[in-house]
Amino acid sequence: MEPIKIEGNVVSAVSPEGQTASMTVEELLETANQRRMESRGVILPDGVKLLDSKGPTTIWVHETPPRVYSFKWIASGSPARHGPGTEYCTVRIALPYLVVLAAFEGDMLSGQNECFFRQRPLQTEDDELLYPALLNCSKFTPQEGRPLSWICTAKMGPESLGHCRNPKQRMRAGFKALMHCLLETGFNYSSEDNEGSSWFTESTRVDPRVSTVESWSKASGENALFVLDVPWLKTGLSLRQVIDRMYAYRGIGGNGSLSASDLVRMIFNRRPKKPK
Structure with a gap:
């Protein structure tokens, strides 16, 4: 069965599960030609530094200044490593600038979002991003065609x-x-256990003060801004390069070209307009 059909002025898509959705040709062209996103009436959350769109994908770049967080962290004696049975403790650790790249397909948050550190606030798209020393920020091996620092969203249901x-x-x-x-x-x-490693595990040797969460908590209590001096692992990529990479592993080329799967997502993500 073809995933996309055009009959008259209606474009229909069929999902792998056999569900169908449709929109007019005009609506599809309007959606596909959205290149750079304006806010379009969305009141942006505090901290969003950049909006970038290509094809059906829009990326929000959000930055949180350095601060001390109270985290729910796996306890050293936890009987399980994740999932049911995992035991947690509360830790207070400082983070440097936290940069989150949230990717939307249409107006729906996708499942491929990324997280990074920086030692200084973002000023331009050419600023380099650093890997975040956090559990649940996954490192894939190999990295080709996958997020560099994927935010695990297993606990986010469709609702x-x-x-x-x-x-x-x-x-x-x-x-x-x-x-x-x-x-x-x-x-x-x-x-x-699922993707191969986290950037916390990969970063334990960059500085003795962050070699364990206990050491990190102790150093944070002494001077919360020490995290701006830690030699966090470098991505070797600028913000612009990471954004372009996110488009690339979605199958959206440098010219914004779209694949059949992109068009199917656009059709299924469409929400009917309310009558005036």
């Missing part, structure tokens, strides 16, 4: 992504759910 009927509220709600999942749902060894 977290699409429960708002208003598209503008849906984007804000999706982003809020992503930040909650990253910072408040519990850090464990899911990345190590």
Whole structure:
């Protein structure tokens, strides 16, 4: 069965599960030609530094200044490494500038979002991003065609992504759910057991002060801004390069070219306009 059919002025798509959705040719062209995103009436969350769009994908670049967080962290004697049975303790650790790249397909948050550190605030797209020393920020091996620092969103159900009927509220709600999942749902060894490693595990040798979460907590209590001097692992890529890489592993080329799967997602993500 063809994934996309055009009959008259209607474009229909069929999902792998056999579900169907449709929109007019005009609506599809309007969506596909959206290149650079304006806010389109969305009140952006505090901290969003950049909007970037190509094809059906829009990326919000959000930055949180250095601060001390109270995290739910896997306990040293936990009987499970993740999932049911995992035991947690509360730790207070400082983070440097935290940069989150939230990727939306239409107005729906996607499942491929990334997280990074920086020692200084973002000023330009040419600024380099650093790997985040956090559990649940996954390192894939090999990295080709995959996120560099994937935010594990296993605890985000479909209701977290699409429960708002208003598209503008849906984007804000999706982003809020992503930040909650990253910072408040519990850090464990899911990345190590499912994707291969986390950037916390990869970063334990960069500085004795962050070699363990206990050392990190102790150093944070003595001077919370020490994290701006830690030689965090470098990506070797600028913000612009990471954004372009995110488009690339979605199959969106440098000229914004779209694949058949991109068009299918656009059709399924479409929300009917309310009658005036």
